[in-house]
Amino acid sequence: MNVKARSSKAEARTQAQRERILCAAQQCFIEFGFHAAGMAKIAETAGMSPGLIYRYFENKSAIIQAIVERQLEYLREDISLNRKIDLTEEMIAGYGRAGGDDSRRLNASLLLELSAEATRDPQIAAAVLNFDEGLRHALHDWLMRSKDEGGHALPPALVPPRALILQLLFEGLRVRETRQPNLDRQLLSAALHEVIPRLLEP
Known part of the structure; x- marks a missing residue:
């Protein structure tokens, strides 16, 4: 060899x-x-x-940082795929399924643990901030990408606020999972179908 x-x-x-x-x-x-x-x-x-x-x-903090970085890489891979997705349906289908044996999905409880730890540990805070910025950058790219490439071709001026709202929705749904894992799916579907399509169109 x-x-x-x-x-x-x-x-x-x-x-x-x-x-x-x-x-x-x-x-x-x-x-x-x-x-x-x-x-x-x-x-x-x-x-x-x-x-x-x-x-x-080196220590447990380094493991936590590596988990955050791995989750960001998974999200970047998912968002960068040149395919058309129905974001609303994926968000509905994913509700309550985050975690378990699927390490690619950020568990809702783990998200809360990360958020709390970030208020105490500057290294974790930096890793979480990097995660947030990386996710938003990936969302910017996806929203601006042409429709032929799986994006939404939004004008540049609309991208930052739309990406921020999407990020807030993603995080809010994860937190809601911890409090209400059996949320009425019909109600969730109606709410997301009311909002998401408007965020993805000029």
Whole structure:
């Protein structure tokens, strides 16, 4: 095996180990909260020693930052797809399903934990701010992109306020999930169909 192949294999193993830790940490944070989920609990859930985790992440704060960055990357990938989507229907279908075994979806409880932790930890606050700015930038691009490319071709002047409203809606729905997971889907559908189409048209 040549040097390049060995390096590629090592990188793949490192990435797999990091992903294993992040999935375990996300599960623990959702179940126990950031403060109750220590490195020992994360290690137990990941099926590895705490010492091994420290080879990949300096501390729990670094794990939280990595989870935030991973979620942003997932969102960017989803938004950048050159395909037409029915945003209203996707928001309705996604309500109450965030989290669980799907690490690509930001769990509502985890979002609240992140928001609370950001008020106490400057590093987490910076990561969350980067997430917010990254999401809004991706929304800007999607709203301005041509319809042939899966966008909405909105004039530049309309994009910033529309992107902000969409972001507020996304976050508001996640918070509402924690309080009212069994919200009447017909009512939710009527509300979103009233609002979303107007935000996506000039």
